[in-house]
Amino acid sequence: MYTGSADAELKNSRSAGSTDAELKIGGKRMAALHLTTENFRKEVLEYEGVAMVDFWASWCGPCQMVGPVIEEIAAERTDVKVCKVNVDEQPDIAGKYNVMSIPTIIVFKNGEPATVSVGAKPKAELLALLS
Amino acid sequence: MKDVIIIGAGTAGLTAAIYALRAGKSVLVLEQGNYGGQIINTPKVENYPGIEQISGYEFAAGLYRQAEKLGMEYRSEKVTDIRLEDGAEAREELSSASLETGNKIVETTEQSYRARAVILATGAKNRPLGIEKEAEYTGRGISYCATCDGMFFRGKKVAVVGGGNTALEDAAFLSNYCEKVYLIHRREAFRGEEKLVKELRKKENVEFFLNKTVQELEGGATLQAVVLRDKISGEESRLEISGLFVAIGQMPENGVFAGLVDLDENGYILAGEDCRTNVEGIFAAGDCRKKTVRQLTTAAADGAVAALAAAQV
């Protein structure tokens, strides 16, 4: 779970066996943040900036295709908060944003949904959603 | 310059890559979307010989890894044209007197490539209804994959369009979760199996709308209703639904090659079991080829046949 504290994050990730270098650049998080109804407001709606949210499920093939690309974007684009919502575990968030097909990727700007993309897209197209 | 350029990274394209690489050829695979092709949409494949059960994603990922290990070069680019290199171009490129002929130029959205042989493995995609606002409501009520998106319509009213086995199976699948399933078909009789039709008729929450076509889509942020037209009386009716599952078959995407290779009336590439097209050095493999059985096994078989023939070019 993302705590917002750099130390806690480092500790968590260390236990997962990764190295510090892989973890952070300039104190930003490097892996996509998993959202729940508890943290959605704080992490996305109240976030001043750009957040990219990937709605996915474990049984969805195209989502598995997009998953690693989302992680790459999380690692490379430290100016964007990259998040994931598991639609099986968080049906309320998916319902609120009319997610009816996955993967759906919604880019929020200052808490407002700005762009919606449905289906597995290659990296260049996902990056274009951010521009 | 590549020995073989493969267009499409589905089962046919990746199998062709494996065979061409093992034959010692240099291979470039060009894919417009993500690798894997159609099969990544299905959670369960149960008819690939030697594999009892596997998810479509795992199957595709395995193929990709295998080709990658053998040294496949892979690029995420959409092919927009193929042409035969003319003499002048060849001379410029080689800047020597030894003029090679028969090379192919493959143009993508990004750049162009040259190859001795090209394998077209562009597959097929779901056929859209072709009506207004369809793209707008895709993922907002319209779906082409019941097993992928069905769960978002639990307890809701949905419709399935189509008359083949896929439409019948989709309706049966959705009837387990949805309050109501309307099955819309433009004819009286179904193309799909009679057994499936009989099973559906027994289901209380499935209702048939025969001789009807979907005319219009209505809604706000999401789909709310469809307007149907009766093919016999011409009468229009409105059906309130939150999901519309389109299952009216597949179609190929070979339009950009039409100037060079011969296609049949439905757009499939005319090539026999030897995968040879009318153009020397250009092959067709998998669902994009005119054939009777479109499955993973036949796509893989074509991939092997096309690659071994391309290796001889």
Ligand SMILES: Cc1cc2nc3c(=O)[nH]c(=O)nc-3n(C[C@H](O)[C@H](O)[C@H](O)COP(=O)(O)OP(=O)(O)OC[C@H]3O[C@@H](n4cnc5c(N)ncnc54)[C@H](O)[C@@H]3O)c2cc1C
């Ligand atoms: C939901 C579903 C379930 C299925 N279940 C089974 C099953 O259980 N068993 C079975 O045997 N078969 C199954 N099939 C059929 C099987 O998926 C196909 O027969 C197989 O995918 C065909 O492989 P292919 O490589 O010919 O084409 P595809 O898988 O369609 O791949 C073609 C690729 O080419 C790319 N492409 C197209 N045009 C271009 C271009 N211009 N430039 C670059 N790239 C391009 C596409 O993006 C795509 O990735 C199923 C199909 C679907 C849709």
